[in-house]
Amino acid sequence: MDEQANEQANEQAGEHVGGHREPAGGAVPRTVIENCAVAVVDAVGTEYARGHIVVAGQVIESVGPGPAPKDLEHVVRRVDGTGHLATPGLVNTHHHFYQWLTRGLAQDSNLFDWLVELYPTWARIDEPMVHAAASGSLAVMARGGVTTAMDHHYVFPRGAGDLLGAEIRAAAELGVRFTAARGSMDRGASDGGLPPDFAVESTEEALRATEEAVDTHHDPSFGSMLQIAVAPCSPFSVSTELMREAAELARRKGVRLHTHGSETVEEEKFCHELFGMGPTDYFESTGWLGADVWMAHCVHMNDADIAAFARTGTGVAHCPSSNARLAAGIARVPDMLAAGVPVGLGVDGTASNESGELHTELRNALLINRLRGGEKAMDARTALRLGTYGGAQVLGRAAEVGSLEPGKLADLVLWKLDGLAHASIADPVAALVFGAAAPVTLSLVGGRPVVENGRLVHADEDAIARRTREQARRLARIAGLA
Numbered sequence: 001m002d003e004q005a006n007e008q009a010n011e012q013a014g015e016h017v018g019g020h021r022e023p024a025g026g027a028v029p030r031t032v033i034e035n036c037a038v039a040v041v042d043a044v045g046t047e048y049a050r051g052h053i054v055v056a057g058q059v060i061e062s063v064g065p066g067p068a069p070k071d072l073e074h075v076v077r078r079v080d081g082t083g084h085l086a087t088p089g090l091v092n093t094h095h096h097f098y099q100w101l102t103r104g105l106a107q108d109s110n111l112f113d114w115l116v117e118l119y120p121t122w123a124r125i126d127e128p129m130v131h132a133a134a135s136g137s138l139a140v141m142a143r144g145g146v147t148t149a150m151d152h153h154y155v156f157p158r159g160a161g162d163l164l165g166a167e168i169r170a171a172a173e174l175g176v177r178f179t180a181a182r183g184s185m186d187r188g189a190s191d192g193g194l195p196p197d198f199a200v201e202s203t204e205e206a207l208r209a210t211e212e213a214v215d216t217h218h219d220p221s222f223g224s225m226l227q228i229a230v231a232p233c234s235p236f237s238v239s240t241e242l243m244r245e246a247a248e249l250a251r252r253k254g255v256r257l258h259t260h261g262s263e264t265v266e267e268e269k270f271c272h273e274l275f276g277m278g279p280t281d282y283f284e285s286t287g288w289l290g291a292d293v294w295m296a297h298c299v300h301m302n303d304a305d306i307a308a309f310a311r312t313g314t315g316v317a318h319c320p321s322s323n324a325r326l327a328a329g330i331a332r333v334p335d336m337l338a339a340g341v342p343v344g345l346g347v348d349g350t351a352s353n354e355s356g357e358l359h360t361e362l363r364n365a366l367l368i369n370r371l372r373g374g375e376k377a378m379d380a381r382t383a384l385r386l387g388t389y390g391g392a393q394v395l396g397r398a399a400e401v402g403s404l405e406p407g408k409l410a411d412l413v414l415w416k417l418d419g420l421a422h423a424s425i426a427d428p429v430a431a432l433v434f435g436a437a438a439p440v441t442l443s444l445v446g447g448r449p450v451v452e453n454g455r456l457v458h459a460d461e462d463a464i465a466r467r468t469r470e471q472a473r474r475l476a477r478i479a480g481l482a
Contacts, residue, residue: 027073027074028056028057028074029056029057029074029075029076029077030054030055030056030061030072030073030074030075030076030077031054031055031075031076031077031078031079031410031444031447032052032053032054032055032068032072032075032077032078032079033052033053033054033055033079033081033086033412033414033442034051034052034053034067034068034078034079034080034081035050035052035067035080035081035082036050036051036052036081036082036083036084036085036086036414037049037050037051037084037085037086037417037428038051038052038053038063038085038086038087038404039085039086039087039381039384039404039428039429040063040403040404040405041087041088041384041385041388041389041402041403041404042403042404042405045381047429048063048064048065049065050065050066051063051064051065051066051086052064052065052066052067052068053068053086053404053412054068054069054072055410055412055444055447056447057410057447058223058409058410058446058447058448059406059407059408059409059410059447060404060405060406060407060408060409060410060412061406062406063404063405063406079414079442081414081441082418083416083417083418084414084415084416084417084418084441085414085415085417085428085429085431085432085438086404086412086413086414086415087145087384087388087404087412087413087415087432088147088388088389088392088401088402088403088404088411088412088413089145089146089147089148089388089401089411089412089413089443089444089445090141090144090145090146090147090148090345090358090359090387090388090391090413091146091147091148091150091344091345091387091388091390091391091392091395091397091401091402092141092146092148092149092150092345092346092347092358092391093150093294093296093315093317093344093345093346093391093394093395094150094152094258094296094297094317094319094346094347094348095137095141095149095150095151095152095346095347095348095349096151096152096153096154096348096349096350096351097130097133097134097136097137097138097151097153097167097170097349098122098125098129098130098133098134098153098155098163098349099122099133099349099350099351099352100132100133100134100136100137100350100356100468100472101125101129101132101133101468101471101472101475102118102121102122102351102472102475103350103351103354103472104354105117105118105121105351105481106118106351109326110264110266110326110327110328111263111264111266111267111326111328112194112264112266114326114351114352115194115195116194118351119194119195119196119199120196120199120479121475121476121479121481122155122199123155123157123195123196123198123199124157124475124478124479125155125157125160125163125475126157126159126160126161126163127160127161127162127163127165127166128161128166128471129471129474129475130153130160130163130166130167131166131167131169131170132464132467132468132470132471133468133471134151134166134167134170134171135170135173135174135459135464135467135468136356136464136465136467136468137149137151137347137350137356138170138171138174138176139174139456139459139461139464140355140356140357141176141347141356141357141358142174142175142176142443142450142451142456143440143451143454143455143456143461144357144358144359144360144437144440145358145359145413145415145440145443146176146358146359147176147177147401147411147412147413147443147444147445147450148176148177148178148179148391148392148395148397148401148411149171149176149177149178149179150178150179150180150181150229150346150395151167151178151179151180151181152181152183152231152233152258152296153167153180153181153182153183154183154184154185154231154232154233154237155183155185155199156184156201156209157198157199158198164180164182164213164217167180168180168217168226171225171226172225172226173458173459174450174456174458174459175445175448175450175457175458176445176450177224177225177226177401177411177445177446178225178226178227179226179227179228179229179256179395180213180217180226180227180228180229181228181229181230181231181258182209182210182213182214182228182229182230182231183231183232183233184201184206184207184209184210184231184232184233184238184242184246185199185200185201185206185232185233185237185238186200186201186202186203186206186238186239186242187200187236187237187238187239188200191239192274193236193237193238194236194237195237200237203239203241203242203245206232206242206246207242207245207246207249210230210246210249211249211253213228214228214230214249214253214255215253218253218255220254222400223400223409223446225446227255227256227395227397228255229250229255229256229257229258230246230247230249230250230253230255230256230257230258231246231257231258231259232246232259233259233260234259234260234261234263234267235259235260235261235267235270235271235274235275235279235282236267236270236274238259240275240286243259243286243287243288244286244287247286247287247288248287250292251292255292256292256293256294256395256396257288257290257292257293257294258293258294258295258296259283259288259295259296260295260296260297261279261280261283261295261296261297261298262278262279262280262295262297262298262299262300262301262305263296263297263298263299263300263323263328264299264300264326264328264329265300265329267279267300268300278305279300279305280301280304280305280308280309283295284308284312289308289309289312289314290312290313290314291312291313291314292396293312293314293315294314294315294316294317294342294344294394294395295314295315295316295317296316296317296319296346296348297316297317297318297319297322297323297328297331298316298318298331298336299323299328299329299330299331300329301331301332301336303335306332306335306336306339306341307339309336309339309341310336310339310340310341313342314341314342315341315342315343315344315393315394316331316333316336316341316342316343316344316394317343317344317345317346317394318331318333318343318344318345318346318365318386319345319346319347319348319353319361320345320361320364320365320368320369321347321348321353321355321360321361321364322346322347322348322349322352322353323368324364324368325352325353326352330368330369330371330372331369332372333365333369333378333386334369334373334377334378337382342390342393342394343386343390343394344386344387344390344391344392344393344394344395345358345361345362345365345386345387345390345391346358346361347361357437358387359387359432359437359438360437361387362383362384362386362387362432362433363383363433363434363435365378365383365386365387366378366379366380366382366383366433366434380427380429380430380432380433380434381429383433384429384432384433388402388403389402389403390402409445409446409447410444410446410447411444411445411446412443412444413440413442413443413444414440414441414442414443415428415432415438415439415440415441416438416439416440416441417431417432417435417438419439421435421436421438422435422436422438439453439454440454441453441454
């Protein structure tokens with residue numbers, strides 16, 4: 001969006017969002033948010049019933065109780081947060097954007113049956129489809145408070161175009177911070193894997209393309225909008241050679257590693273039959289435990305598995321809705337946290353979590369973990385921490401995002417809690433987590449608005465919806481589903 005359009009958006013943003021103007025002389029502009037409840041999500045759980053946040057450029061300058069200091073210079077925008085809760089922006093730690101085009105299919109399947117049914121369709125995606133799907137996935141997440149997104153893309157049909165580039169382009173268009181996990185599969189059905197042979201790469205192709213993605217796109221600097229992770233798909237779709245060499249590649253390049261782990265009982269059985277050991281032992285044998293690694297799901301973890309993750313600092317992306325949708329089970333998140341395992345939240349692909357929204361995962365994480373562990377297994381503030389600081393930990397960005405502390409990037413969300421759905425809940429954090437999905441009045445990424453009054457600033461939601469519908473129908477025709 002150009003500057004004129006951005007100015008117009010700010011002017012039209014309503015009574016809770018103040019006007020915006022640029023300071024003269026190249027001074028660092030400040031945005032002041034005040035009169036709101038604030039959940040800092042720092043190490044001691046600081047909260048203010050009525051507080052303020054000052055943003056200077058792309059970073060948080062100060063956070064505290066009461067109104068902001070009156071003598072601040074170069075204030076270009078004042079936001080009246082009355083009736084709102086300010087939190088760090090949500091951090092999504094596991095997703096598959098391309099699945100936006102296959103929502104609602106294989107509705108009553110477990111993971112393995114679901115994959116077998118959908119892989120032949122997914123193997124027909126191309127660049128326009130992936131761009132549309134990424135735009136839809138990112139748009140819904142951003143509108144629901146996500147400021148740092150992540151995607152694990154591992155399906156690369158031959159001749160399909162630049163699929164990773166399509167996702168990267170979509171994230172830049174919406175203004176969301178992005179970790180692109182370059183996935184891979186080299187174990188097709190003829191080698192005992194689940195995906196059809198035409199949906200996988202050779203080991204050499206996968207490693208070469210992954211290294212190229214890191215070299216081309218990864219930005220390790222403070223405030224980076226784009227980072228790359230190395231991400232072979234799963235033990236049942238990837239050879240041991242690819243797992244080992246991918247880990248070596250990631251460490252040589254200084255990037256993080258990601259894969260699926262311990263998602264289902266079928267996976268546990270598969271690993272014992274193929275490797276003679278369970279998933280965690282297999283991961284350790286291939287160099288896949290460490291503080292630079294995070295795994296999606298980790299539902300079926302015994303005490304020894306959790307201890308190994310804690311000992312090595314290996315992180316977990318907890319995906320409660322997807323795990324429930326596929327009847328995978330309930331991850332032992334309270335036990336992981338008690339052991340010191342870093343845990344964040346993930347949407348997972350929208351073919352197994354059709355809402356595609358991370359803020360609903362705050363509530364679902366709390367409720368589902370109480371089903372397993374009782375009424376004290378998880379509270380609202382722990383759920384919020386999973387979706388913010390916990391996610392920043394597993395992505396390796398806790399020094400930059402995940403809490404509202406001075407010096408960190410100004411990735412924050414202002415949630416409207418004075419409307420019909422939330423106004424009678426006195427505790428704002430409980431309103432956000434226990435209550436209905438709260439509207440987002442303002443979402444900032446590096447101090448720049450990406451959502452205003454529930455609408456995207458940099459993209460046309462109706463146009464995105466239209467493109468996703470068109471590309472979903474196109475994929476269905478190509479795959480013989482329509």
